[in-house]
Amino acid sequence: MARRRLTRWLVAPLLAFALAAAAEVYQREADFLREVFAGAVPDPAVLWLTGERRQRVTALLGHPYARLRLRYWRRGPRTAWILEETGKEQPITAGFVVEDGRIRLARVLAFRERRGWEIRRPAFTRQFQGAALRDGRLDRPIDGITGATLSVRAMRRMARLALWLERTTRAERP
């Protein structure tokens, strides 16, 4: 009985580690969009990150964005952005829903590092709800997670970027 309990205590953490190391795509882009737009996903629009826009994005992130263009989805005031940012060494993919200058939803869609995956937990991502951009920064503090500092910073940068991009494209709203 004692041996079985001991085995369970040894195996469970190893299994948890293995699962954490293997876990990568939590939600596909298409599924996220279907959820966000209640099944009626609009056609994507394209935003090219060139010229002055690229400079502004570089200033926001502290480095150029990894891609030259972004696809985004808009229905009325609701926009959805799927962004990528490197944590320590690997890119983190996150989805953001932004309406009228505020984040309505933040979610980690894919995580590729060995450590820091805790940012996918709702307890962390919920902090972004309602956040707006003020002087280039988020208007509220986002509590970090021990052992996930770089991942937390990447999420903060992406949140700022999503808010700035929504503001930039708000004029296009029909």
Add this chain to the structure above:
Amino acid sequence: MKRLHLSHRWLGLLAGLFALELAVTGLLLNHADALRLAERPLRSPWLLRWYGLAPAQPGPAFRAGAHWLSEWDGRLYLDARPLPVSLRGPLRGAAAGAELLRVLTGDGLALVTPEGGLADVLPLPAGVRHPRLLPAAGGTILRDAARCWRLNATATGWRSIPCPAARPLSATPLPTALRRQLRHRAGPAVTLERLLLDLHSGRLWGRGGGWVTDLAALALAGLALTGLTLWWRRSRRRRR
């Protein structure tokens, strides 16, 4: 005294060459940052063999207009230029577009500028297995075992279409010159800093090399001690 002289001479001979090597490698390593030694890769075949490193293994290559896309050890290359690290293999196909190259990978369809910039990576349609690109004038067609899709005009999504009667684009051998260039550039490398560190410590010659370096260090220490002793005795004699 004579014995001391002899010891000093032999220690000098023994340690001399090692001292020269240690001095030169030490001097260079002391300025490793300024000389950017860690950024100088060495890929000589004999050196890689010595370190037990295998040269880069080529994967498939595809022609896309005037350009070549190839995969080497999981890393993708546009002609001789590496593509962003975030874009990894397996490389499944490539085709030229109006302004952007289409590169089919395991992650999706990457849109790449002719200069190697990553414009976007478009996810593939749900449920696609073993995707391939079909030749398509003025468009991009994707197929798997049973279905086909055409990339829309804005390159933002896929539209299901009947499969045309065309063979998928297949891998093509790289031109010899490019292949040679990439074999040299794409593989693992030993940095100059690593080589100097291993020379300095003797580890370059294996486990025994470290011991030989230790002996050389002891010989240098012995040289210094015998030299100091000789100097001290001589100066005593002069004073008398």
